[in-house]
Structures are given as structure tokens and as C-alpha cells.
Amino acid sequence: MLRLTELKLPLDHPEGAIEAAVRERLGLRDGELRSLHVARRAWDARKRSDIFLVYSVDIEVADEAALLRRAARDRTLARTLGPTPDTAYRHVAQAPAMGWKRPVVIGTGPCGLFAGLILAEMGFRPIILDRGKVVRERTKDTWGLWRRSVLTPESNVQFGEGGAGTFSDGKLYSGIKAPEALSRKVLEEFVAAGAPEEILFVAKPHIGTFRLVTMVESLREKITGLGGEYRFQTKVTDFVIETGRDGARRIRGVVTEAGETIETDHVVLAIGHSSRDTFQVLFDRGVHVEAKPFSIGVRIEHPQSIIDRARFGDFAGNRILGAADYKLVHHCGNGRSVYSFCMCPGGTVVAATSEPGRVVTNGMSQYSRAERNANSGIVVGVTPEQDYPGDPLAGIAFQRHWEERAFVAGGGDYRAPAQLVGDFVTGRPSTHLGAVSPSYRPGVTPTDLSLCLPDFVVAAIREALPAFGRQLRGYDMADAVMTGVETRTSSPVRIRRDAAFRSVNTLGLYPAGEGAGYAGGIFSAGVDGIRVAEAMGRDMAGLAAAA
Template sequence: MLRLTELKLPLDHGEGAIEAAVRQRLGLRGDALRRAQVARRAWDARKKSDIHLVYSVDIEVADEAALLRRAARDRTLARNLSPTPDATYRHVARAPASGWKRPVVIGTGPCGLMAALILAEMGFRPLILDRGKVVRERTKDTWALWRRSVLTPESNVQFGEGGAGTFSDGKLYSGIKAPEAVSRKVLTEFVTAGAPEEILTVAKPHIGTFRLVTMVESLRAKIESLGGEYRFRTKVVDFAIAVGRDGARRIRGVVTEAGETIETDHVVLAIGHSARDTFQVLHDRGVFIEAKPFSIGVRIEHPQSLIDRARFGDFAGNRILGAADYKLVHHCGNGRSVYSFCMCPGGTVVAATSEEGRVVTNGMSQYSRAERNANAGIVVGITPEQDYPGHPLAGIAFQRHWEERAYAAGGGGYRAPAQRVEDFLAGRPSTALGSVIPSYKPGVTPADLSLCLPDFAVAAIREALPAFGRQIPGFDMADAVMTGVETRTSSPIRIRRGADLQSVNTAGLYPAGEGAGYAGGIYSAAVDGIRIAEAVGRAMAGQDAAAA
């Protein structure tokens, strides 16, 4: 088949319009076009007066060679016509009959899930450990924090089956470039598990929290049917590492909180960006860890209708376009960059702490994206060299400091400090909120967010908000509400790995996903999980061959 890109059609095009547009674009008549199938659908809203759909279409024609020869003579056509990429996923290894110990996967977020699935499909029967609870019980614990201010430290937005992505917008788009077969594998497995089929084609797919819960359960059932084994409420508190005479280090097992040592030669470390105690254990055991940049800031909420009008003009409310999103960045005079992060159209701001006495915010949406407010993180980039130097885990202490300040400013009970944009820009505390009703649960306290952020971040955000208002009229509206703090934008550490995807100084340990510093969201974490599983599979198959 061939893929034709940049096929533009109006939002209200009718049935049969895609095939007709393909025929017209390529000059095909009669049975010269045998089939046309949408591979991707996006929309172009750069001109609010002319918003249109842009398709990539996989086509089957009677004479493919002749069409490619014509494209070779036509530069314009050549730019938009090429063979359809092979999206068939093929496993890189199969489990040998004997001679290996089961691999251990720590964590059941998107990275751990996909790593476990691929290992199970290759026949390696992975053992999957998670410190938290199964997703239904975890959901009850999470709602207990949001509704009653009751935190369960091992079962919350950060910890438990499905990982942090379960309570999110379920976005599946990323800046990474994955091989077509790997990308398709992630999306097709998600659809099989219950995600809407449209994620296979739309340019900015999302799933929504409620669907994510059932998907996680479905993936667990599939992994178990292939020989994988889950153990929930099983916290890994130590790692057995053997050191050879030459100083070479190799993983030999993991130790659980119950005192059990599980022997294994291959550990997938997919623990997420908030497993701070595990980061400390790894550092204490000499695993190479380095501090990495992340960002800090607040959540901002506007009426979704304001964002829709600003982005779509008269097309606001169109069923195909749905709730509008945005992506903003501003480079400040103090050398900092402020940008929007994890924008959730028609969503809510949620309590995302995993530690007592600290407040953390995040955003999530359901599939419908039908809530009254739009929210996004407005965050400032920070670096180890400039902001938390000296120790690989210093970023964790930095996060905790501002999370504690936010808890105090909120008045306790996991209430979050909130401030009107007008008050924040004027440098005065808010004593009341206005027309934009904050969605954060268990509730907010009008406060002064400058007490909860570093001075450089306050200055940078104050400069950025009016600049964003020039890009999206009304973004700096007086009653827009800011809620703090957003600290868990990404992992504050990176567990360095080599070309074989193992730890650079501890063989058999495979740092993976967002917590290890190699992903930034559901899709990229899932892709990294596949890459890690493939590396483990190759190593285990090769190890057996060498032993034989």
C-alpha cells in the first residue's frame, strides 16, 4: 500500500469525501483506486477563519509502480506519497526451554505494563511487583484523599496499579519518534484493552481516567493469561547486588518489605517519578544516579469556553474539534523559560501527593472533556547546576520543601493554596476567589502563591502570564485561578543506562520509563517499556545460548 499525506478537507465533509479527494489528488478513475483507509486525522487551526481537517490515507491502487514512477517525476507528489510503513510488530526473542530465572518488573504504570506484556508474549513469564493496590481499591483510596482528606501513602495518584497515568487525561501523544511497529503495538494493545478505536488515527489521542481503569484491568488479565504473575502491596526495599573480583556489579535479586528475597538476574525498574524512597535505596547501593532538570510551578484554570473561542473562533463547540487545548512557552528576562504542561481541556485539578504533610497538584480529564474549566500546569524549568547542586537526590529535597510550603499555605488537610491571577500579578494575597471556580479537591484556601515557589519562579510566571494573554486573549484574566504547587512534572533524577539499556554500573538492572528519566507521559513510557522488554529478551535468550 501507499500512504498519501496532507489531504485537506472541511470539518463538515460528508461520507465518501476522503475517497473522492484521493481520486482527485492522484487523478485516479474507476477501479484504479481499490481501497482508501484513514491512517491519521489532524486539524489545522492556524487560521481561525479556515479550520480544516488534514488526513493521511493508506491507499491500494491497481498499478502502484506506475504511481510511484509518476511521483518520482513530480516533487510535490513525491513529498506526500510513499510506501506505507510496515506496522507489524515482531518479537525479538523467544524464551529458551530452560536455564533462566523469571525477570522481575517493578511497577505497573504504562512502562511496566508494556514491558511485562512483551516479556510475557515472548514466553518469559515475568513477575510483576507493585507497592500499591489493584486499581479498583486504589481508586477508592484516591477518592478518599479528594473527598475526605485521607491520604494512603502507598495507594494514591502516584502509587498503585496503572501508575500516575491512570489519574490523568490519558494523553497518548508525545514528541518522541518511535518506530511505526512499536507505536502501533502500543495503540493496538490499548484498543484491545478498551481504549476508543479512534486513538489509532487521531493526531492527539486521549483516553480519560474512567476508561484507563478498565484498560489496566484488561492488560493485567492478558499478562496473567500468558504466564505473568502479579504481586500487589509488595514493596521492594532493597536490591541484592553481587560484586565480582574485577569490581563488576550484577543484580541477583530484590528484597521485599516482608523480608523475602526474590532471586532474578533481570530487573525492569519502572517505578515512576515519585518513588523517592526507592531512589534513596538505589543510591545507597551504589547504582549510578544523577540529578536531572525538571520544572516547578502551579496549575491555572480558565473557563473552557474562553479557550475554545480563543483557539477556534466561530468554530468553537464543533463536535469534531471538541474542547480546545493549547501549548505555550515564554523565555523570560531572568533567563528562565515558562511553559504550559500537561494541559487538560474540560478537566479538573487533582490532589497528587504521595507523602503526608505535602501538597502536590496535577490535572486530569475524562474522555468527554466536558467539565467547565480548562487547566494546565504553568511551570518554570530548573536545573541541578543552578537550583539544587551537589547531590544526585537534591532535587527530591527541593520538591519536598515547596510541597511542604504549599501544605502550610493551604492550611492543612491537603487543601491547596489558590490565588487569582490579578492578585498574583499585583503581588498581593488573595482573600477571595472570583468567577472561575477552582476544581481542586479536597478544596482550596485563598493565599499568596509567592510563599510556595522560589522567587525566580514567581518573577518568571509574572512576566509570562501577560505574554500568554497576548497569544490567547483572556489568558491573564483577573479571575483565572492558580493552584499550587506543581512539582512532579518529571523525575528529578536519571538512572543512567548504556547502549544495552542496562544500568551503566549494575548489569541486569534496566532503568525504565519516567521514573528513571527516560520518558514523559503514558505513550513515551509505554514505548520505553517495549524497548526495555526487547533488551531483556535479547539478553536472556543470549545468556541461555552462552550457557549451553
């Protein structure tokens, strides 16, 4: 088959227009186009007055060789026509009959899920551990914080089956460079687990929280059906590491909070960005951990209609375009950069803390993206060199400090501190809210967000908001609501690994996903889980053969 790209059509094109456009572009006569399949659909909204769809299609023609010869003579056609990429996923190893111990996967977020799935498909029967609960029970505990201000430290937005991505917009796109077979594997497994088929071809696929709940359950059933074993409410509190005669450190097992030692020679460390106690244990056991940059800021909410109009003009409300998103960045006079993060169209701001006495915000959307407000993180990059020098875990202390300040500023009961944009920009505390109703539960306290953010972050965001208003009309509206604080943008540490995906100083330990500093979202974490499982599978098969 061949892939034809950059096929541009109006938003309201009729059925059959894609086939007609393909035939016209390629000069095909009746009967020469045998089949057509949409591989990708995006939209171009750079001009609000001229928004159109852009397709890539896979086609089968009567004489493929002749068409390719013509493309070789036509530079324009050659740029948009070529062989369809091979997206079939193929396993890189198979479990030997003997000579290996079952691998352990710590964490059931997207990275742990896909690592566990690939290991199970290769026949290695992984043991998958999670400190939290199954997703249905975890959802009840999470609602307990949102509705009753009751935090369950081991079962919340951060911990439990599905990981932090379960309570998110469910975005399945990323800027990572990955083989198309790996990307396709993630999407196809999600579709098989209940995601809508459109995620296979739309440019910015998303799922939403409710669908993610049922999908992680389906993936669990698939993994256990292949011989994998799940153990929930099983927190890893220590690692058995042995130093051999050759001086090399090797993982020999993990220890659970219940005191059980699970013997293993291979561990996937997919613990997520909020497993602060596990980071401490790893550091104490001599695993190479280093501080890394992340970002801190607030969540901002606007009426979704304002964003739709600013992005789409007269096309606002179009069924295909849906709720508008945005991506903003501003480079400030103080040398900092402010940018939008994890934008959730038609969504809500959620309480995302995992530790008592701290307030953390995040964003979430359902598949419909039909809530009244749009929300996004507005965050400022921070670095260990400038902002939290010291030991590799100093970034965690930095996060905790501002989360505690937010808890106090919000009233000490998990309400979040909030401020109107107009008040924030002019430097006065908010005493009431305006036309935009904040979606955060268990509620907000109007106050001064400078109480719970570093001064340089406050200055940078104050400068950025009017600049964003010039980029996106209405963005700096006085009644837009800012809610603090957003601190869990990414892991504050990196657990360094080598080119073979192993810890640089502990054999058998495979740092993976967002918590280890190698992913940033559902999609990239899933891809990283596949890569790590492949590396582990090769290693296990090779060691068994050598034995």
C-alpha cells in the first residue's frame, strides 16, 4: 500500500470527498483506486477565517509501481506519496523454558501497564505491584477527597491502578520520537481495551477519565490471562541489592511493607513522579539518583467559549473541532519562561495531593470535554542549579514547601488558594470571585497566590498573562480564576539509566516512565514501558541461554 499525505479538505466536506480528492491528486481513472483508509486526520487553524482538515490516507491502487515511477519524476508528488509504514508490532524475545526468575514491575500507571503487558506477551509472567488499590476502589477514595476533604494517602489521584494518568484529560499524543510500531501498539491496545477507534487516526487523540477506568481494568484482565500476577496495596519499602565479587551491584529482590521479600533478578521501576518515599529508599540504597528540572505554577480557568472563539472564530462549536485547546509560551525579562501545561479543554481542576497537609492541583477532562471551563497549568521552569541546590532529593523538599504553603493559604482543609487574574496582575489579594466559577473541589479560598509561590514565579506569571492575552484574545480577562499550586508537572529526580535501559550502577533495575525522568504523559510513558520491557526481555532470554 501507499501513503498519501497533505490532503486538504474543508471542515464540512461531504462524504466521498476524500476519495475524490485522492483520485484528482493522483490522476486515477475509474477502477484504479482499489481501497482507501484514513491514517491521520488533523486540522489547521492558523487562520481563524480559513480552518481546514488535513488528511493522510493509505491507498491501494491497480498499478503501484507505475504510480511510484511517476512520483519519482514529480517532485511535488514525491513529497507527499510513498510506501505505507510498517506498523506491525513484533516481540523481540520469548521466555525460555527455564533459567529465569519472574520479573517484578512496580507501578500500574501507563508505563507499568505496558511493561507488564509486553513481558506477559513474551511469556515472562511478571509480578506487578502497586501501593494503591484497584481502580474502582481508588476512584471512591479520590472522590472522598474531592467531596469530603478526606485524603487516603495510598489511594488518590497519584497512587493506585492506572497511575496519575487515570485522572487526567487522557491525552494520547506527545512530541517524542518513537518507532511507529511502538506508537501504534499503544493505541491499538487502548482501542482493544475500549477506547474509541478514532484515536488511531486523529492528530490529537484523547480518552477522558471515565473511559480510562474501564480500559485499565481490561488491560489487567489481558495481562493476568497471559500469566501475569497483580498485587494491589503492596507497597515496596526496600530493595535487596547484592555486590558481587566483580564489584557490580545487582538487584536480588524487593521488600514489601508487609515484610515479604519477593526474590527477583529483574525489576521495572515505574513508580510515577510522586513516589517520594521510594525515591528516598533508592537514594539510601545507593542507586544513582540525581535532581532534575521541573516546573511550578498554578491552574488557570476560563469559560471554554472564550477559548473556542479566540482559537476558531466563526468556526467555534464545530463538531469536528470540538472544544479548543491552546499552547502558549512567554520568555520573561527575569530570564524565566512561562508556558501552558497539560491543557484540559472542557474540563475541571482537581485536587491531586498524595500527602497530608499539602495542596496540589491538576487538570482533568472527560471524553466529551463538555464542562463549562477550560483549564491549563501556567507554570515556570525551575532547576536544581538555580532553585534547589543540594542533594539529589532537594527538589522534593522544594515541592513540599510550596504545597504546604498552599494548604495553609487555602484554609488548612484541602481547599485551594485562588485569585482572580485581574487581582494577581495588579498585586492585590482576591476577596471574592467573579464571573468564572472555579471547578476545584473541595473548594477554593480567595486569597493572594504570592503567599504560596516563589517570588520569581509570581513575577514571571504577572508578566506573561498580558502577553498571553495578546496571543489569545480574552486570556487575561480579569475574572479568570487561578488556583494553586501546580507542582507535580514532572518528576523532581532522574534515576539514571544506560543505553540498555538499566540503572547505571545497579544491574537488573530498569528505571522507567515519568517517575524515573524518561516520560511526560500517558502516551510517552506507555512507549517507554514497551522499550524497557523489550530490553529486559532480551536480557533475561540472553542470561537464561548463557546459563
